[in-house]
Amino acid sequence: MRAQAVAPITDQVLAERIMGAGDESAFRELYHRHTPRLYQFVLRVMGGDELEAEDVVQDTWIKATRNLAGFRWESKLDTWLTGIGLNLCRNRLRTSGRWTDLDEGTLRRVEAAPAGEARIDLEKAIGMLPAGYRTVLILHDIEGFKHSEIAERLGVSEGTSKSQLWSARRQMRRLLGSDPPETGDVQ
Amino acid sequence: MTDHELEQALDRLPREREPGRMLEERTVRALREEGLIVSAAGSAEARPAARIDLRHRPWWRSAAAIAAGIALFAGGLSVGQMLGARQTADAFQTVFEDGDVLLAAQVQRAGSDYVAALAALSAADGGAAADTSQALEVALTALWAAANEIVRLAPDDPVTARILQGFEAKAQESADYGAAGQLLVEF
Missing domain, CATH: 1.10.1740.10 (RNA polymerase sigma factor, region 2, helix turn helix motif)
Incomplete structure (x- = not known):
């Protein structure tokens, strides 16, 4: 059997x-x-x-x-x-005041990589992003959600999701030491 | 680093991670308190027993086993007193309420045998170091497995929590152990 x-x-x-x-x-x-x-x-x-x-x-x-x-x-x-x-x-x-609503008009200063720290761990860099950027980056680039799905979940437009992702990636590159910081950089 | 390279790096990040062992018990307890789930009678049968790999034991576990064995012997009487302590008594009370008096008596007998065996082991000073070490590994394994069962009876018991936290802290230091996040051989 x-x-x-x-x-x-x-x-x-x-x-x-x-x-x-x-x-x-x-x-x-x-x-x-x-x-x-x-x-x-x-x-x-x-x-x-x-x-x-x-x-x-x-x-x-x-x-x-x-x-x-x-x-x-x-x-x-x-x-x-x-x-x-x-x-x-x-x-x-x-x-706890760590989340800023992802409005299109939100201006957020993009911080440079910590001084004296040329290259940092990927997970650490994600953790250093502002919560809004971080969430969009995680949902899109790690979890594989589409912008339309992210927009629905976060109650924002698809355009906001895309622009937040762009900013998040740029800040990630800076934190990872592969993109030079620009003074007074805003989104 | 280009966007594509960043995406690839993010894509390689792990998608899963085990939380601390206490979280499951905390969650189950909270759900029981809300009446969303019912305590499983004989829950020990509901899940396979803890499994521990004695064949691939990292060196630190042997050291920890020896330390635990000494501590267990020295604290043998304290264990008896501890069984009468409030939190553990609560755990046993649960068993009695379920009408499993015989089961509680069995636990008590097994506990006494365990402590007596460790005392005998300690008294047999001068035995082959390897044999003693192996016996103490088994003793530590039993302690870990017992703590895992006790925490299911009394999730808030501070003594059990400390024992498990000690195991977890050591486990995280060991790559052998940490990769799987759990022990492997049938106990």
Whole structure:
């Protein structure tokens, strides 16, 4: 008798078990599947603060579990989780004054690379970007979102998303020491 | 660095990262408190036991095992007292409430055997260093596995938290351990 491969239980089935019977093992399975990606994303958006990132991930799961019944499975669960995590990150950054709304007219001084530090680590450079730039860069260049999707998630126009990405990349090059700083550079 | 080079560099960044071990338990506890999930009876069976690779053990673990063995022996009586301490008592209370008196007694017996074995090991001074080292590695493995189970019973227990934090801190220092973020051999 030949052994047959058993298909893994889908996210939707696990979610139904959580909603139906409050199945803890189903939750743990979902947690193990999606937390590493969610945590890495949140950690980057929060600028590398591990404690804050863990708090956001916990809040994300609580909020997601509360609202599982409203999730229509038209997108993947991890995309939905990323959206919840992103909103929670923005709320935290706003509350602590670290988030500036990404309006087209916003003028932001582009900082030069730290003096005496010609080349810095890529992750460190991402963490040094202003939160708005950082978020657009992470969503587009790392997570692979389109500008239309970023615009929808952040409540800005596609043009703003594009210009923020351009500024973010320019600042990244400066922080990485491959683009000379310009005095009084503004966006 | 061109935009393309920057994009390639960003594309190579990892997409996943494991958060601290305590986060899962914190999250599960919060969800239980909200009534969104129900504590899984016999949750130990719901997930595979901790697995630890004794074949590829980095050197620092042996050193840590020896230190832990000494500390465990010296603190043998304290362990007994600790079992009566508030947080751990709370954990055992949960077991009793579930009606698993026999299970609690089994844990107590196993704990006593564990401490007694370590005491015997310590008393057998002059044995082959390699054998002693291996036995102490196993002792440390048991301590780690037990702490992982206790934290599921009592996520806020400060003693268990410190033990796990110690393991995590050491693990992060070791590339052997850190790559996978977890231990490997069936225990």
